[in-house]
Amino acid sequence: MTTLAAGFTMGRVTTPRRPRVRPLVDAQAPAATGGHTPVLLDEVMALLRPRPGEICLDGTLGEGGYTQRLITHVLPGGRVLALDRDPAAIRRARDRFADAGPALWCVRGSFADVERYAEPLGLRFDVAVLDLGISSLQLDDPERGFSLRRDGPLDMRFDPTAGGITAAALVNTLAPDDLRHLLHIDGGEPFAGMIARAIVRRRALAPITRTVELAELCAAAIPRARWPRHIHPATRTFLALRIAVNDELGELTRGLDALIRLLRPGGRVGVVSFHSLEDIAVKRLLTRLSTTCTCPPSQPVCTCAHRATLSLLNRRAVMPGAAERLRNPRARSARLRAAVRLPDSEPRPA
Ligand SMILES: C[S@@+](CC[C@H](N)C(=O)[O-])C[C@H]1O[C@@H](n2cnc3c(N)ncnc32)[C@H](O)[C@@H]1O
Helix, strand or coil: CEEEEECCCEEECCCCCCCCCCCCCCCCCCEEEECECCCCCEEEEHHHCCCCCCCCECCCCCHHHHHHHHHHHHCCCCCCEECCCCCCCCCHHHHHCCCHHHHHEEEEEEEEEEEEHHHHHHHCEEEEEEECCCCHHHHHHHHHCCCCCCCCCCCCCCCCCHHHCHHHHHHHHHCCHHHHHHHHHHCCCCCHHHHHHHHHHHHHHCCCEEEEHHHHHHHHHHHHHCCCCCCCHHHHHHHHHHHHCCHHHHHHHHHHHHHHEEEEEEEEEEEEEEEEHHHHHHHHHHHHHCCCCCCCCCCCCCCCCCCCCCEEEECCCCCCCEEEHHCCCCCCCCEEECCCCCECCCCCCC
C-alpha cells in the first residue's frame, strides 16, 4: 500500500509484515470488516460495476469494506484512492491492507478536498463512492464520544488531531435558540426546545462533558410516554451534534461536487447516506446535473445553457432489503443514489 500523509508525499509503508486478514483477490470475501459491516455493499458494486484496470475513489474508507471489494474488482491493473478524516481508520487500514501494494493509496483527509489529493497524481476516476456517517468502530469506542450508552468525553470529531470544535464545546456555548435550532433541523428532534432548555439549565450548574450525562439529560427532558419506540431518546441530539461538529452537510456538498468533476466520461458515482438531509442534498445535486434544461416548465423555449453531465443510475434510492436490515440494524436508514458521467460531457468548471 502507498500512503499519502499530510502533504501527500508518496512513500512505501514500512509496517511489519503480519498475517493477511483476508486475501485481497477473493471477490466473494465475507463483508464484515474489523467489527464494521458494510451497508448495501453488493448493491453499490452492482450499480457502480468496478472493472479490472479502473481507478476508483473510496472517499470514506472506514474499516475498508468497500475498498477491499473495489480492489478485488479493479485488479489487475487498477488502483483505489481511499480517504478518511479519521487517523485511526487510516492506521487500521495500513495494517489490514499491508499486502495491497501499489493497488491502494491511503490518505488521511476529507473527501471534500479530493482535488487536492487527486490532481497532483493526475487522477480521474472511473468509480467514486461515499458511504457517509460513522463506522461501528467509531460508534462503539467510548473515547470518541459518539456513543450514548458507553460513557466517554463528549468529543465526536472525526479527526481529533485537527483541532476544531467538540460536541462538549457546542453544548456548553451555543445560545439556547441556536441549540434548539440545531437539534430540530439537523437532528429532526421534535422535543428540541425541551432538550435545549434542559441543557441550558444543567450547564448553568457545571459544564456537560460526558456522553452518558448528556444522554440521560435528554431522556429526562422528554416525557417518558413520548420517547421514540425504536431509538434511544438522545439519538437525534447526538446525531445533530455529530453533524455540526464535523460540518458533515457542508463537506458532502463540497465533496460530491468535486468528485463529480473528477469523474472520467463513463465514470460512475454512488453515495450511501443515512440521514434525510444528506439524501436530499445528494438527490438534488445528482438530479440537477442530470437535467439538460433548467428553465421553468412554463417557458416555451429553452434559454438556459445548462446541459446534463450525468445520467441517473437509479431514479429511486436503493434501500437495504429485509434480510440486511435484520442482519445489520444500523443499515435501516441507508439510501443509495448513483449516476454515470455522460461520455461526451465537458468537465465542469469548479
Ligand atoms: C460508514 S463509515 C464507512 C465504512 C466503509 N464503507 C466500510 O465498509 O468499512 C464512514 C467513514 O467515513 C469517514 N468520514 C466521514 N466524513 C468524511 C469526510 N468528509 N472525508 C473522509 N472521510 C470521512 C468516517 O471517519 C468513517 O470512517
